Amino acid sequence: DLAAAPIPTVIFNLPKEHELRFEVEHGETALIKLIEGNAEYFGTELLLNREYKLTGCKGAVFTWNSCKLEVSQSTKAYIANETPMMQYARVHKIMDDIRISCLSNRESGPKVIIVGPTDVGKSSISKILLGYSTRLGYAPTFVDLDPGQGSITIPGAVCASLVDKPVDIEDGLTNSLPFVQYYGHTSLDANPTLFKALVSSLATSIEKRMETNEQARVSGVIINTCGWIDGLGYEILIDSIDIFKANLIVVMDNDKLYSELNKKYTGAIKVIKLPKSGGVYLRSPIFRKKTRMSKIREYFYGISGDLCPHFTILDFKDIVVLKTGGGPAAPSSALPIGAQSVIDPLQLQEVTPSTDMIHSILAVSYTKSKQSILKSNIAGFLYVTEVNLETKKMTVLAPCPGLIPSKFLLMGTLKWLE
Ligand code: ATP
Numbered sequence: 001d002l003a004a005a006p007i008p009t010v011i012f013n014l015p016k017e018h019e020l021r022f023e024v025e026h027g028e029t030a031l032i033k034l035i036e037g038n039a040e041y042f043g044t045e046l047l048l049n050r051e052y053k054l055t056g057c058k059g060a061v062f063t064w065n066s067c068k069l070e071v072s073q074s075t076k077a078y079i080a081n082e083t084p085m086m087q088y089a090r091v092h093k094i095m096d097d098i099r100i101s102c103l104s105n106r107e108s109g110p111k112v113i114i115v116g117p118t119d120v121g122k123s124s125i126s127k128i129l130l131g132y133s134t135r136l137g138y139a140p141t142f143v144d145l146d147p148g149q150g151s152i153t154i155p156g157a158v159c160a161s162l163v164d165k166p167v168d169i170e171d172g173l174t175n176s177l178p179f180v181q182y183y184g185h186t187s188l189d190a191n192p193t194l195f196k197a198l199v200s201s202l203a204t205s206i207e208k209r210m211e212t213n214e215q216a217r218v219s220g221v222i223i224n225t226c227g228w229i230d231g232l233g234y235e236i237l238i239d240s241i242d243i244f245k246a247n248l249i250v251v252m253d254n255d256k257l258y259s260e261l262n263k264k265y266t267g268a269i270k271v272i273k274l275p276k277s278g279g280v281y282l283r284s285p286i287f288r289k290k291t292r293m294s295k296i297r298e299y300f301y302g303i304s305g306d307l308c309p310h311f312t313i314l315d316f317k318d319i320v321v322l323k324t325g326g327g328p329a330a331p332s333s334a335l336p337i338g339a340q341s342v343i344d345p346l347q348l349q350e351v352t353p354s355t356d357m358i359h360s361i362l363a364v365s366y367t368k369s370k371q372s373i374l375k376s377n378i379a380g381f382l383y384v385t386e387v388n389l390e391t392k393k394m395t396v397l398a399p400c401p402g403l404i405p406s407k408f409l410l411m412g413t414l415k416w417l418e
Contacts, residue, residue, distance in 0.1 A: 007031060008073040014039070017085065019062040020069055021279040022077035026056035026290050030075040037067030042124050043131020044166035052169050056294055058281040059124075084275050088125055091250060091272065092132040098247065099138065099218050108210055109140075109220030113241055115261070116252030118227030119283060120276040123151060125252070126224040131166040138219035139164035141206055142173070145199060145240055146226035148186045148288070150295045152178045154381055155186050156361060156414040158198050160206055162216070171303055179205055180378040182363035184323070184412015186292065188228055188236055191325045193345035194374075196239050201375045203243045229257050241265070252276055296361065296416045299381060300399050310401045311385070316392040321351040321362065322373065323411045348373065351411055353394055357384045359417055362396070363410040370408060379405050383416055 009031070012020050024030040031053055034046040039061045046052065046061065061069060062085055071077055095110040102109050112129065114122045126142065133140045143160045144152050152159045152173050161178040168174065181198045188195055210217040223244055225237060234257075241249060241261075247269055251258040253276035262271045283291070300309045325345045348370060351357075361383055367376035382404075386395040398404070 009033075009070045010073050011035075012069045012071060012077065012079060014061075014063045014067050014069065014079060015081075016066050017062075017064060017083065018066075018079055018081050019060040019083050019085075019279065020071070020077055021058075021060045021080055022054075022071070022075050023058045023281065024054050024056060024075065026294060028074075029053050029055045029072075030077075031070075031072040032061065032075075033070040034061075035068050035070050037063060038065055039063045039067040039069065040131065041169045042167065043128035043135075044169050045131075045135075046169065054170065056291070058283075060277075060279050080279060082278060084277050085128075087274055088128055089132070091125070091248075091274070092129055094248060094270065094272075095129065095133065095220065096136070099220065102218055108245070108247070109218045110248055111221045111223070111244055111246045112248040112250060113223040113225060113244065113246040114250045114252065115225050115229065115237055115241075115257065116227065116254050116276075117229055117257075119280055120227070120252040120254070121280040122224055122227070122252055123149065124277070124280070125250070125274070126151075126222055127167045129222050130163050133219065133222075134163060134165050139215055140219040141209070141216060141221045143202065143206070143221060143223040143244070146224060147183045147188070147195075148226055148292070150292065151224070153180055154296050154299045154361065155292045156182060156184050156412060157363075157378070158183050158195070158202060160202050174303070180363075181374075182365075182378050182381075182410045182412065184361075184363070184410060184414055186414060188226060189232060190413060191345050192232060192236055194324050195236065196243075197346055197374060199240055200243050206244075229254065234260075238264075248272070250274055293416065296383075300383060300397055307399055309397050309399050312382075312396055312398050312401070312404070313393050314396060314404075316353050316394070319407050319409055320370070321353060321357070321409045321411050322348045322370070323351050324348055324374070346374065353387055353389075353392075355387050355389070357387050357394065357411070359415040360384045360411055361414045361416055364404055365406050365408045365410060367406055367408055373408055373410065378410075382409065 033051045039046045041061050098110040142163045147156050152161050157180050159178045159180040249271045251273050258273040363378045364380050365373050366379050367373045382396040382398050
């Protein structure tokens with residue numbers, strides 16, 4: 001019986017402070033089992049003798065002491081002995097010191113913001129710090145300010161989530177209860193004013209929570225940012241640091257950014273510099289796009305295809321589709337010299353359903369009033385599969401039936417093209 005034939009495996013013996021780095025293509029699966037010792041995957045401990053299935057990812061299993069791993073033979077993997085884990089653990093120690101000192105006063109716990117260019121391991125260190133914090137019993141708020149990736153929900157969103165256990169090795173952050181706002185674009189320059197407004201609204205909700213919830217205050221916040229660090233990207237970064245009142249800035253692998261931020265922030269705000277791990281993979285624009293698309297697929301179909309999404313037909317008269325900014329602002333080259341585009345980037349505009357909406361991802365707001373739409377949480381997302389102008393109805397895919405708690409749907413430029 002071929003189906004039952006065991007998958008060939010290889011054993012890796014990892015000495016103390018070594019890691020096994022591996023790469024799994026989209027559509028392929030790697031099996032990893034810890035058979036002796038202790039090991040962790042980005043801060044989350046592997047259970048002994050449990051088989052983990054990983055697909056379409058790059059990563060590393062690290063051991064502080066030593067361990068033996070069984071890995072499916074087809075997995076591209078190698079052992080590395082030089083890792084920055086000791087320095088990463090020091091950041092955790094600084095966070096812990098802030099927590100201990102804020103127990104005796106009303107100050108906020110660590111508010112760590114991770115900054116740096118693309119592909120330096122920002123998301124990875126965020127997970128490691130979340131893992132180490134939750135292993136000590138804290139429940140930090142994780143904020144994802146990178147709409148290009150979508151570690152909490154789909155790309156195009158900016159969100160926060162209370163994390164009270166280490167990130168699941170196979171499923172990621174899916175079990176948390178997030179506060180989600182829909183930006184609707186994967187790039188910050190699409191509407192920076194909107195992005196900043198959403199970041200402010202997110203920070204305000206977190207601040208309120210920290211004022212009333214002792215565990216949230218002491219546990220603090222871990223903020224992951226996107227890798228755009230020049231020009232407008234730098235300005236947005238500074239805004240994010242200020243809006244969240246970060247007290248610990250971690251600069252990954254960029255001396256210039258470190259020097260700028262170190263000059264700008266003094267006193268109670270600590271700025272530290274960390275190297276990037278030699279294991280961090282450079283992801284091509286194509287790989288990134290595939291990852292983005294597979295995040296959207298996971299949202300509707302589940303990570304292992306275990307969800308059963310529903311097609312729903314919506315009558316145009318029962319919904320109001322809104323977008324911000326009135327479409328892309330006219331490029332300055334298209335305006336008379338010296339003139340500025342007059343489109344208010346936060347202005348909500350009603351969009352008449354048309355076939356242009358096909359493949360769009362719409363966010364369903366919880367709000368009952370149009371005015372508060374940019375401040376309220378998103379209930380979920382819909383994928384437009386068909387727009388019928390004759391019957392005045394559109395067909396959408398929803399992850400579960402009966403998801404639509406409000407008639408207000410938000411649209412951006414994000415499309416899902418498989
Ligand atoms: P972005 O440009 O999207 O902001 P980033 O700086 O957040 O990227 P990560 O997503 O943390 O970078 O890392 C890039 C990739 O490298 C990821 O696929 C991650 O899993 C992988 N990676 C990180 N650290 C290691 C490691 N030590 N060994 C192997 N792979 C790793």
